[in-house]
Amino acid sequence: MRPMRPERPVSPSRRTVLAATATAGAATVVTGTATAAEASNASTRPPATAQPPTPELRALLREIDPARIEATVRRLVSFGTRHTLSTQDDPVRGIGAARDWILAEMRSYAATSGGRMTAELQSYVQEPAPRIPTATRITNIVATLRGSVTPERVYVVSGHYDSRVTDVMDATSDSPGADDDASGVAVAMELARVMARRRPAATIVFAAVAGEEQGLYGAAHMAARFKAAGTDVQGMFTNDIVGASRADDGTKDPYTIRLFAEGVPTSETPEQAATRRSVGGENDSPSRQLARFVRDTADNPATGMRVRVVYRRDRYRRGGDHIPFLEQGYAAARFTEPAEDFAHQHQDVRVEDGKQYGDLPEFCDFPFIARVARVNAAALWTLAQAPGAPRSARILTAALTNSTELVWERGAEPDLAGYEVVWRETTASEWTHVIPVGDVTSHEVDLSKDNVFFGVRAVNRTGLKSPVTFPSPQP
Incomplete structure (x- = not known):
């Protein structure tokens, strides 16, 4: 031997x-x-890179109010339908009424900011396209809290305020859209309310977008405008279906939120892809670094939540408003509840065996949505106060x-x-x-x-x- x-x-x-x-x-x-x-x-x-919340952040998280979130969700449901193709000039019903109410709320938050926040409509006319049979005005509501130190560095949080029933082209039936996606809009609006009175170092954009159910049109328009303007968007989160902690089998997981994060970037060139294959790093896209940052800053007792990072772009056969940002080369990720209840989601409002079905507020867990908002707040506020990558x-x-x-x-x-x-x-x-x-x-x-x-x-x-x-x- x-x-x-x-x-x-x-x-x-x-x-x-x-x-x-x-x-x-x-x-x-x-x-x-x-x-x-x-x-x-x-x-x-906690990972080695974890960052405990600062006293400033803890104070911010305590201001997030489940009752206000519930009021926002119920108000959005009250418009009957928020379908992208629904009426835009009725003061009480349809997507136009919802648009005007969200804008008024965002402007009321901006009024407390000392001039640092603005709120505006961002509109364009979408010509006929899949799920858009006639030329349709699509309008995002965008509130921008300008940074006080490096305002050119931008972070975006959004939810989509349009809704739908099972038939995606039905623009007249009641479509409450409480979980999908008044819950996500309520998160973005509550963060705008709480952060308006503060001074982030970088700029934070709070958005409610339309056209998601018809094909991510509103988010695509917003991302394209950022790209055309050369805006340095260093991170984007969409909150889509974040209202419930109950799965379709009745089980609950009220302390977990999923975060979907893409691996190899959508916008990667063939040369970049070849380099990545030769040295590794398929798990190290900017979006996955962003997801790790969320774990570092928001998976802790201050938010009361566990962040379950999922190494996928999104769920099978579906997509969210982070995708147009990925396609523009921005780091972006999607928050969604731990296990969806498909018996309620995208179903017409109906009563069967004495039970009411449909995407209704009664299906939502408002303390859960508040904890999701705290996860978003912990990540966004730390991103805005920390240096850029x-x-x-x-x-x-x-x-x-x-x-x-x-x-x-x-x-x-x-x-x-x-x-x-x-x-x-x-x-x-x-x-x-x-x-x-x-x-x-x-x-x-x-x-x-x-x-x-x-x-x-x-x-x-x-x-x-x-x-x-x-x-x-x-x-």
Whole structure:
């Protein structure tokens, strides 16, 4: 038998990196000897990159009011139908009446902002197209809270205020749309109300869009306008079907919200796709970094919710208003309830065996919607107060070494304090190690770039951290 080769010693610097970067009390590596209970618990522990809520954020979350959310949902249902093809000039029924009420509410919030928030209609005429038989005006309601430090950096939250029954072309029957999607509109409106009196560093846009059920028309128009204007949208969330915690079998999960996040970007060029295939990173799109950021900031006792990130663009055979933003190259993700009740969703209002069916307010869980709003608020407010994600992050690959050199551009935020390098095994879904590197634009880690994934995030003077940027290879 050939004698065994002695194990190659780990250099002191590499041992130092491994020891110093494991954040105490954060990510736990589950070994092959772990019990099933330990493995299960590990998935619920905070990731190494988790950010606890600040006192400012905790105060904001306490202001989110389930009663106001319920009032918003019931008011939207009161318009009878909000179908995109319904009447637009009736003061009490149809999508036009709903549009005018939402605008008035948003303007009342803007009045408390000291001039920082504006609310306006964003309209265009959609020519005949699938599910649009005649030229139809589609109108979004957009409230913009301008940032006080880096207003050019923008984050968007939306819900769609149009509704439908089973027949997607039926524009006259009652279509309450409580869960789908007055619940999402109520989230966006409640965040606008609570945040209007505050001063975010970056700009936040609160939107109620139309045309979703007919083909995502309103969101597509909004995303295209942002793109044409060169707007730096660094994150977008749509809230669609976030009203109920009950599944169609009657089971409830009132403390979980799903977040759908696309992997390989929709807008990726063939050259970018080829590079990604050669180095990995299929799980590291900007949208998935955004989803990890939501876990970092909103999956905690302050929101009372567990964020279940789903690594998919959306559910089978369906899509939401985040998709037009993805198609424009923006990071975007969709919140939706843990398990939908298809017996109620998109059903005509009817009574069977003494039970009323349809997408009605009685189906909604208003404390649950409030917790969903807190998840959105925790992520959005931290995004707006933290620095933007680092730009032009790259891994230098020209030298064949067992270390990794990372470079990036310094951000322009006046309160920028420095950067952190994060890393994880290629088989891990979340970042497991954090290395503070200071106010620099390059750093060398004594770990092989062939064996693990790296990322970079920015830190400001109050300790808030940006989403992670996944570096691209630079020969």
